[in-house]
Amino acid sequence: MGSVKLSQNSPLKRFINFAYRKGWFNVGRALFAKSLTVINYHRINDPHQAGFDSFLPNVSAHPKDFDLQMEYLARWFNVVSLTDVTNWLRNGKDLPPYAALITFDDGYLDNYTEAYPILRRHNFPAVIFLTHGHIGTDAPFYWDLAAYCFYHTQTDAVLFPDNTNEKWANEAQRKLISQRWIEALKILPHTEKLKWVEKLPERLNVSIPQGYFQKLMLNWDQVREMSQNGIEFGGHTLTHPILTRVSPEQAEKEIHGSKLAIERELGQEISGFAYPNGRQADVNAEVEKLTQNAGYQAAFTLQNGPTTLQEVRRNPFAIRRIFISHLHTLPRYALLTHRINRYRK
Numbered sequence: 244m245g246s247v248k249l250s251q252n253s254p255l256k257r258f259i260n261f262a263y264r265k266g267w268f269n270v271g272r273a274l275f276a277k278s279l280t281v282i283n284y285h286r287i288n289d290p291h292q293a294g295f296d297s298f299l300p301n302v303s304a305h306p307k308d309f310d311l312q313m314e315y316l317a318r319w320f321n322v323v324s325l326t327d328v329t330n331w332l333r334n335g336k337d338l339p340p341y342a343a344l345i346t347f348d349d350g351y352l353d354n355y356t357e358a359y360p361i362l363r364r365h366n367f368p369a370v371i372f373l374t375h376g377h378i379g380t381d382a383p384f385y386w387d388l389a390a391y392c393f394y395h396t397q398t399d400a401v402l403f404p405d406n407t408n409e410k411w412a413n414e415a416q417r418k419l420i421s422q423r424w425i426e427a428l429k430i431l432p433h434t435e436k437l438k439w440v441e442k443l444p445e446r447l448n449v450s451i452p453q454g455y456f457q458k459l460m461l462n463w464d465q466v467r468e469m470s471q472n473g474i475e476f477g478g479h480t481l482t483h484p485i486l487t488r489v490s491p492e493q494a495e496k497e498i499h500g501s502k503l504a505i506e507r508e509l510g511q512e513i514s515g516f517a518y519p520n521g522r523q524a525d526v527n528a529e530v531e532k533l534t535q536n537a538g539y540q541a542a543f544t545l546q547n548g549p550t551t552l553q554e555v556r557r558n559p560f561a562i563r564r565i566f567i568s569h570l571h572t573l574p575r576y577a578l579l580t581h582r583i584n585r586y587r588k
């Protein structure tokens with residue numbers, strides 16, 4: 244799960260579109276050939292479909308846009324697999340210029356139903372970082388549970404963790420408040436966060452049908468099928484805590500435990516890990532060390548921008564990724580995957 248910051252600056256947007264049409268983004272590209280551009284997706288789905296009652300910001304792209312983005316990568320990048328990256332790290336086996344790695348976080352079912360057929364058509368490898376405790380279960384992530392409750396509630400107010408009560412007058416306000424509520428929970432200690440989540444259905448007077456969330460996440464048969472067809476899997480903890488907000492013992496369990504559990508299911512070594520949330524405050528040197536000690540070869544943050552190969556080699560446990568949102572147009576995608584993205588504020 245990540246978060247979205249959108250520029251409302253329309254002259255800038257117009258300029259981006261103009262520069263994209265003129266091909267300016269690709270001037271001087273050869274200077275940046277020795278880089279690894281890692282793209283981060285969560286869900287590939289239609290966020291505007293009727294009855295969409297899960298967490299909207301986790302929709303990274305409509306399937307049609309995802310297809311266009313894959314076309315863009317085919318044209319300008321060499322898409323590599325996680326194994327290509329770890330072979331390069333381990334044995335110095337060359338990576339192609341303009342290497343790009345496609346990644347997905349969390350393990351949503353639409354990675355299988357929507358993204359996988361498109362990836363196959365393009366003949367692209369990808370890696371999906373699984374939150375082990377949610378795969379093949381009816382357990383929703385708290386943001387999807389909260390989104391469900393806010394979508395189906397008949398009430399018009401909610402209590403925030405700072406004990407303020409926020410009221411909405413229409414659907415648009417309710418949506419904003421629900422996203423703020425979910426954001427507000429992110430920074431709570433893990434156990435306190437769970438308490439707030441547990442109480443939410445009752446507070447909003449919503450009951451959840453049994454098995455409702457089973458269709459939101461991947462199951463192990465789907466994971467196994469994909470793993471035999473070019474999709475690799477990595478760890479993303481057992482329960483998705485922010486690792487800097489739990490004890491080192493708990494963090495170790497989450498990091499190492501998810502590696503062992505996925506290895507047991509797939510019968511193969513798991514070499515990559517993605518930090519939950521992955522922003523600057525969500526990863527530190529201690530967490531990186533725990534990840535390395537658990538036996539992973541590489542780990543990925545959500546710090547924005549491509550990484551030079553030199554940077555990856557220097558610290559393979561802090562590889563940057565570019566967070567994609569369904570709100571991004573193709574010109575914006577081109578800008579985000581450009582080296583210049585490292586210099587923007």
Ligand SMILES: [Zn+2]
Binds near residue numbers: 244
């Ligand atoms: Zn996640």
